[in-house]
Amino acid sequence: MQPLLTCRVPETQKKVISKEQAMTYARALVAGYEPDDLISFADAFGASPLSFLLCGSMANQPKSVGFFDSLADHILCQILSFLPTKDAARTSVLSSRWRYLFLSSISILDFESCLRSREREDNFLNFVDRYFSSPEMTSLECFRVSYGSLADDSPWGYEYLRIPGWVCAALRRGVKEIALVSVQRKTLLTLPTSLFTCQSLVTLRLEGFVVNDVPTKCCLPNLKTLRFIFLEFLDGHSVLKFISSTPALEDFALVGCQSISDIIIRSLSLRRLVLDFGSLCGESFSIIKLDAPNLVYLRYVDIKAEEYTLTEAKSLETAVIAITLEDNKDREHAANLLQKICNVQSLSIYLGIQFYVVALDPMLAFNNLVELKFHTRFMGDLGGTWFLEFLHRMPNLNTLLLNPVSLGFTPLTTTTVPWCLIFQIKKIEILSYDAEGYIQEMISYFLKHASVLELLTIPYIYGQGETAMEELLSLPKKSKKCRIEMSLRR
DSSP: OOOSOOSOOOHHHHHHHHHHHHHHHHHHHHHTOOHHHHHHHHHHTTOHHHHHHHHTTGGGSOTTOSTGGGSOHHHHHHHHTTSOHHHHHHGGGSOTTTTTGGGGTOOEEEESSOOOSHHHHHHHHHHHHHHHTOSOOOOOSEEEEEEOOSOTTOSOSGGGOOHHHHHHHHHHTTOSEEEEEESSOOEEEOOOGGGGGOSSOOEEEEESEEEOOOOSSOOOTTOOEEEEESOEESSTTHHHHHHHTOTTOOEEEEESOBSOOEEEEEOSSOOEEEEEOTTSSSOOEEEEEEEOTTOOEEEEESOOEEEEEEOOOTTOOEEEEEEOOOSHHHHHHHHHHHHHTTTOSEEEEEEOGGGGGSOOOTTOOOTTOOEEEEEEOOOHHHHHHHHHHHHHTOTTOOEEEEEEOOSOBOOOTTSOOOHHHHHTOOEEEESSOOSSTHHHHHHHHHHHHOTTOOEEEEEOOTTTHHHHHHHHHTSOOSOTTOEEEEEOOO
16 A cells, blocks of 8 residues: 655645644644554654654654644744634643743634633633733734623623724724624623715624614715614614615625614615515504615515615515514505516515405516425415415426415305416425314325426325325326425424
């Protein structure tokens, strides 16, 4: 058998091997292994050439001196930069030389959900302060912190809040991503003014805070991703100020936020938009205006307003829509929304049972739609008939996923069978199934008319799987190629 490596190794390969093995060796040192143990381990597995490349003549030197001790600081910093923040910080106990070395190597500070006790919180506060006070002004790619504790003596109170100072320090280092999450929610956050004119920032995520006023002069020319999650704004126009100051914005999410007067979005660069207020009961807005002609993805959940203006997005590919209807205005809004998104290729939709009293627009057509995920409640003849009428508007539908919670599915016998069900749909997946009643009727209807259906999938029912499968296999099928399968996915 040929050895893994010989002594005649090209210099370029030596560098690659040295880099990979140095990272592994650094992790082992952090874990507490002795250098001699690592070399013996490498020899035992036939990797002595690797240990030679990695450790040089370490075996002939005192334990305190080795391959890493002979490297320059900037090389050690490069090695440490490949380690997670916690592992890099642990190297500070190796020797006096290593004590502050890791501070110059960290380009990503990620402390999400890392605080579990008072002692760790104190250590965390001291560590971040120590890092930002380091004279070595290395550039910082990312600063993420998720904080908040259930402990009564937690130091995370308003008087201890150090976030503004940390954000300022991160901005001075040219940070590109900032993510601040308050686990306890309702924490007052005063963002430093320098944040609103940052040239380097590309991604900003704020979650669980009460946000102070946003200054009028705000310009974030390179910000591409903006996520506001469960925020409360003291100034209802703060969101508008943010949006108007981000000419390069491509991805915007507004989820469960309160105290917003209007939502007005005009953007040629925006590609992905999430407006989700499903967690808020009764929250409504004065005006909603969406003008993003280059939008590709839209999630639109339970948004109510006095005035709606939606511009058709012809480039839209995927839409997730959920609307709980309460009055005629909501129904009109929902019908208008469907018209504006009719160019999508993939649609996931939840509609309340009240929607079945709304007649579909005769001109509504989803000619590009190939995948439909439908969450709803059927209501006897009314619901079944409305759903089939909806399918009539999708002549090229290929995949149908249904998650019905229903009181019955009995479409009128005089209803015309949708074109897509006869000639286009090849896959149907039922996401909830009880092996009796309306779902059996619905599946029977599909199998009877779907002439090109290739696969019907239902979830496995524990204790009834074999019986349910026998019943399905006994149903008449229009398509001779159709397979019926049960999925264990829950």
